[in-house]
Amino acid sequence: MQNPTSPPPGRPSEPAPAHGAAASRPEPTPADIRRWRQYLADERAEAAIYRALAARREGEEREILLGLADAELRHQAHWTALLGDAAAKKVPASLRSQFLGFLARHFGSVFVLAMAQRAESRSPYATDPSATPAMAADERIHEEVVRGLAVRGRLRLSGSFRAAVFGANDGLVSNLSLVAGMAASGVSSQIVLLSGIAGLLAGALSMAAGEFISVRSQRELLSASRPTQVTLSAAPDLDLTQNELVLVYKARGMSQEAAAHRAAERLGHFACDCDPSLSLHPEKEDDGDEHEAVGSAWGAALASFGFFASGAIVPVIPFLFGMVGVGALVLAAGLVGLALLATGAVVGLLAGASPLSRAVRQLAIGFGAAAVTYGLGWVFGVSVA
Template identity: 85%
Template sequence: MQKTSPTAPRPRRDPSSSDVRRWRQYLADERAEAAIYRALASRREGEERDILLGLAEAEGRHEAHWRTLLGEKAGRPVAPSLRSQLLGFLARHFGSVFVLALAQRAESRSPYADDPFATPAMAADERIHEEVVRGLAIRGRTRLSGTFRAAVFGANDGLVSNLSLVAGMAASGVGGHVVLLSGVAGLLAGALSMGAGEFISVRSQRELLSASRPTQITLTAAPDLDLTQNELVLVYKARGMSQQAAEHRAAERLGHFACDCDPSLSLHPEKEETEDEHEAIGSAWGAALSSFCFFASGAIVPIIPFLFGMIGVPALIVAGVLVGLALLGTGAVVGLLAGASPLTRALRQLGIGFGAAAVTYILGWVFGATVG
């Protein structure tokens, strides 16, 4: 059976006016996507830059395909899709991991697999592009995940917990000033708790790493060891080496053994570690302060209407709207970082936050009615 060339078009019908319009849109989008990758490449160096330029080159080949099909019907350039325009703006002005996350989703929705005028190679390109962009996005997510995790989830905790507190207090029938004081107390208590917890977590991690890191005692104690007993072998075996590798390393350290055995057993000499623990895992005080600020930034949102003198149901409605917008934002960020649908994650975040607030509102109302 004769194979079809991956660069050859699929068997197809004669183009219609709607086909021409679609091709012109494809042409505009391919141009825009190539420009996006070039803009991102201008903000990268080394391997990542080369990968992005390779993607731009591939989009250029796709652009040439549609330009050839259109011929004289190409006409004046049409505007790319709104998604491509947004990605282009973000790539030119920010060049962040969010652009790659959105580009990953755009590549996954390529219509070429079902378009009879696109070649099989073009459809395969788009599937591969999704994986390439996913790999680049993973690098960015890895670099930013710690910071964004603390920021997004710290703020989200503040939003949900303080909205729930304010809703429960308001439903119980207490005065507006009591609701406001409760909200402020919840902000401070939660932020301090988050800060203290992060401080303890980071400090404990540093102490654990310090206790687990091998010391350099072998550098000073080796000359005085009993060569017939060779306790140094036990040191290296305890660090995970095999018996053969431990004996070889101990002999090298003691300086009285040379052989023609497996060269992979010859390890690099031990060196004093100079890495700053603050650089490796961060400062405990810095982590505590950032957690305090992230939580407080979310927790202040539900009490904003009460700070401006609003009370009762109108204040709760305004607080709910403000918190809802913030939850949609944090949910969308989580979705982008996860390479998933921002809308789905935003709605999920909104549902969870409002669900928690609704439960405390009902409990507050029941408690207020019972006491009253």
Template identity: 75%
Template sequence: MPDRIPTPAEIKRWRQYLADERAEAAVYRDLARRRDGEEKAILLALAEAEGRHEQHWLQLLGGHDGPARRASARNRVLGLLARRFGSVFVLALAQRSESRSPYATDADATKAMAADESIHEEVVRGLATRGRNRLAGSFRAAVFGANDGLVSNLSLVMGMAATGVGSHVVLFSGVAGLLAGALSMGAGEFVSVRSQRELLDASTPTQVTLTAAPSLDLENNELVLVYLARGMSRETAEHRAAERLGQSNCDCDPSLSLRPDSLEKADEHETLGTAWGAASSSFCFFASGAIVPIIPFLFGMTGIGALALSCALVGMVLLGTGGVVGLLSGASPLWRGLRQLAIGMGAAAATYLLGLAFGSILG
């Protein structure tokens, strides 16, 4: 029980804290249901900690807890997403929510509670990072491809329209830009992935040491050169070569002993995928972005109205992609969305001004 009678303002604030703690604990339990092993145990431990915070506010409220209040809008959205999806997006939101805890500046919260919230942010950051790493490659390609299509084709449409050409020319230019850009992106990804695979294949050690060793000149053992070229010290290389030739009988460091040749397991976050898969994904991502600026022209709109609607549609998509990037990176979705919007509209404005200049010169 509290030592004093709380004020109405304190009761209101504490009840809100209580509702938010319950909501956050429910989020972690919902996420835990979709996990197993270590991640499940971590999420349940976070929920248990939120339960301890809940008890603190209940103790302060005493008999003033009253009917349950609704959690904040942020926590309600977070709970809905956790129940429906349980994805890395929810963890990214939870990370941001933990970083905004008011306990560090609230005298009614204990120092332990404030410390808990700081640690919870780092715990959730670690869990979210696992998910971010799993989708980093494909997410980068999707955002890069779609944004490239949006900005480049909007810029092309704006520049062409500013020269004063007819709407049908603007439409054909936009379609040509879509196809050219998507094909270029697809071809570039195909060549990039295929070339990287060929470089990795050329760098992978072969098993020639197994077949050639029995026939080597023992007095001029070139097998040592193989191991030296692979980065071993001379002592290790000579010991490995002797073992391969069945001559090793020295009392050397056991760590120098030969282990079966095997390829190192590739890092799961750097898996290249297939060249055709990368090419088709890049083509589709670019095309999905590039088609947005020409939608008004596809439906027969002309003039300033078509350009204004094109800019509005592209702006909404840029805000959305920027917001998703901000969400996954733990930054402000609004700020990242506005940044994407400013970059895209800036590029479009520059090409529009260039189009006006060329139009006046040619006119």
């Protein structure tokens, strides 16, 4: 008589599944086997992705990524246990996982983390009865962990990179709209070309001037808001009966007690720091650029000029090469469309959203603006004629 706890004839005994899965399950169907093999391949690929990213990090971030890789190993153990001997046959990971692995090995950028965040959010474990509740919970937690790492990466991205994407997008949309409007009015291709170049220069110069004024004004505002070092020179000559130095420190946000203590220190009443909790660090002149994070006004202006011009040149390219008429306009729209899709996808990745939806949205907005100006140009061209 067969022991009721022994495995069915012809089927090898299985190791206990990870995460507390049930010890006995119905005989898996071929569809189950295929699905579990795919899960196992993707878990292996995800663990490799996290290890590749960890190899490019140091300190805390490296430890976090290695921790994620270890968690994926636990999930692998679960699917290996369910598959039994069938786990020996390996299948390739999904195309998305393979692509992420390639990016992680060769670039290790924030884009990989953003895409990994989306992959974790779309885990099928929550609805698959073969996965344990603990595994589904792991995937939700992994999404939050990867989200936190991606946020760190986004914050490390320079403002110039974001300005490159948005500045180029402005150039694409504005100059395509201008070229479309001029072409619809019925003017010659030479006029369209000259208008496109004029729009490129005018827009790029306007962006550069605006960025220069913005950054310069921000630096001036920060400089005006920063406390001066007047207390270093004025303190010895203050009237001790009318200690206005206390007002200086109160105006800087200190309490009455802390301000009085600080003023006494400045006037030399304390030979030592009698109450360190009320004291501030000694005031001293700063040698470096205290507004370095804001950036240089000239650098921001030149970057804005270049980014806008790089986008604005795209719709002019067909006309630069001598194309005329509708063919030139269609090609210009196609080139701009590809560029808008690319910038939209990048924005989507940076935001941790769907690259496809952001790309399509960017394309719709750009082509919508161009269609409106084309219609206006056609109306004005007909009325002038």
